[in-house]
Each structure stands twice: as structure tokens, then as C-alpha cells.
Amino acid sequence: MAEETKEAKSLASAVDALKATIAIATGTLVFSAGLLKENVQLTCAGKLLLATSWVCLGVSIVAGTLAHLRVPVMIAEDKPDIADKWFKPPGRIHHVAFVFGVVFLGAAMIVILAAK
Numbered sequence: 252m253a254e255e256t257k258e259a260k261s262l263a264s265a266v267d268a269l270k271a272t273i274a275i276a277t278g279t280l281v282f283s284a285g286l287l288k289e290n291v292q293l294t295c296a297g298k299l300l301l302a303t304s305w306v307c308l309g310v311s312i313v314a315g316t317l318a319h320l321r322v323p324v325m326i327a328e329d330k331p332d333i334a335d336k337w338f339k340p341p342g343r344i345h346h347v348a349f350v351f352g353v354v355f356l357g358a359a360m361i362v363i364l365a366a367k
Contacts, residue, residue: 300359307352
């Protein structure tokens, strides 16, 4: 029974991290989309980096949502498993895409600011 409690705590922590990064990815995507409303000159490199960032952040949001949707199923089945085959892969994709999305957005911001 102690293993189930440990696994349930691990899953709860993973879900909390997932929620936080989904929210940050969504906010970052909305923030960066707001750049189009600003009077900013976007170079070809800036557009490419910004678009790549949006794709990565979009993939991150979708994959994170898919991983998050698996949690109620695990709870209903009373099988909290952080290594669940339907939870772990989309969770990893979410986190990797999130990191790349933020990095590409940072690079886009550097290019945009350097063009001023």
C-alpha cells in the first residue's frame, strides 16, 4: 500500500508540473502572438523563428493536454502510474516542445530587437 501512495504522490506532482507548463506555454503563445499587433518590423529570420516557436508551443499545449486527459482514467482505474504508456510519452513531448518553443521565442525576440 505504501507503493501506491508513493506512486499517487509522484503522479500528483507530475500533474502539477504539467498544469503549470501548459499554462505558461499558453500564455507565452498568446504573448508572442501579440507581437503582430505591435509596430515591429519582422525580418525573414524573425518570422521563421517566431513561427517555429508557435509550432513548438502549439505541440506542447496539445501534448500536455493529452497527457493531462489520461489522469482521470488512471484515477478511475485506481492505477496511478507515472510511467503509464498513455501519460509518459505525451508528457515528454510536451516538456521538450515547451523548452524548444521558449528557446525559439527568445531567439526571435533577439532578432527582432537587433533589427531595431
